Amino acid sequence: MIITPTAIEGVAHLDIDPHRDERGFFARSYCPQELADAGYDFNLSQANVSYNARKGTLRGLHYQAAPTPDPKIVRCERGSIWDVALDLRPHSNTYLQWTGAELSEANGRAQIIPAGCAHGFISLEDDSQVLYLMGAAYVADLARGVRWNDPAFSIDWPLMPEVIGDRDANYPNFEVT
């Protein structure tokens, strides 16, 4: 695996290093030891998948509140998405800053989202499927979210959402601490 830090502390790109032969390729896509050696403590608790039928489907931005924040590693297994990590850690040097990356079946890239960051994406084509490796189990009562177009963050999405859930569309403005 090839791990490349981004400008947001703890957010990194995780690229596969494929072993190619006449059959195609084989690649390691998740390894807690390699991640720990690179400074990313992540132990798999749960895996989720979402199917996004139409281009312009926006999910998020979500995070889980203390005491069970949910780090995640996000990979687009079919189609393509633009994936956003938003720093909501008040003591972070990049508080309220965000980073985005194209994740796709073609580029095989995943994004590491640490605890304390919100996560969201917008699909860039129809029939996009997303795999979420979760570093914490889901706790419904701790599920939180912020709105994709909240002026506190000014996230520069590559396209306007065509499909978005009511909950995601109606989060109140974030209260900056």
Ligand SMILES: Cc1cn([C@H]2C[C@H](O)[C@@H](COP(=O)(O)OP(=O)(O)O[C@H]3O[C@H](C)C(=O)[C@H](O)[C@H]3O)O2)c(=O)[nH]c1=O
């Ligand atoms: C995660 C989870 C969800 N659910 C239920 C709760 C909801 O009734 C329904 C949809 O869950 P959610 O609203 O979290 O799904 P999305 O809005 O697509 O959010 C997802 O996409 C954004 C971008 C993320 O980053 C979240 O981690 C991820 O959950 O499944 C469960 O029953 N078990 C679970 O483990």
